[in-house]
Amino acid sequence: MDAMLAGKVEALQGVPVTDHDGNDDEAPVAEGVNAIAAEGDEKEKEVKLLKHYSSVQSILTVGDGDFSFSRALATAFGSGDNLVATSLDTYEDLRIKYSKAESNITELKRMGATVLHGVNAKRMKDHTDLKARRFDRIVFNFPHAGFIGKEDSVLVIYSHKELVRGFFSNARHLLRPCGEVHVSHKSGWPYDSWDIEQLATESSHAMVEQVYFQKEDYPGYNNKRGDGSRSDTPFPLGLCYTYKFISSLEL
Structure with a gap:
């Protein structure tokens, strides 16, 4: 109570x-x-729970591939009323890239979730359907700026960091007091060089927890490459973490 x-x-x-x-x-x-x-x-x-998330939280998922992560949450909660699930791709592109995108989106809508396309993580605070809303949890799993070279090249690392930097800068405007921003990310070289915590600090976020990410915790979730001819195939996760941040102004 x-x-x-x-x-x-x-x-x-x-x-x-x-x-x-x-x-x-x-x-x-x-x-x-x-x-x-x-x-x-x-x-x-x-109240229903799935790992770090609950059915009473207002949750925004960003860049959700084939929307299988959002569907895993809605399925666990028995409803998608508290979810806003987004993609950078258009609906038409999603149908081409991911074999299960259409069915996942259909099910999310049936369960009451809001589904938005064409949402750029670096400009989402100004999106018509987001700018007036605030969330308890904002989730970006395995952010990736696209395949423009080898993952360990300076240019590619810079592009990835700019994506995450822009995401944090926008997320702080959409977060409720005491809300959290979650970023799941691979560990090891070259991923550690992104320096997720430093990027968050630049937008007045402070890390409060770092926990292992396990795909099995989210039944039905399938991580996707997101680009290229193999966009519908999963990439090897290896050792991954979910980094949790709050506004440093609340400390």
């Missing part, structure tokens, strides 16, 4: 009902207490 509801119940329980004689020795509990408590208990029972 949340604090506000508990306060209501406590206040009502502390005020006995008096009879016409003013005698309150054996006064019953005020009517409505049981109803309020039952309502609170029912709400608590309805």
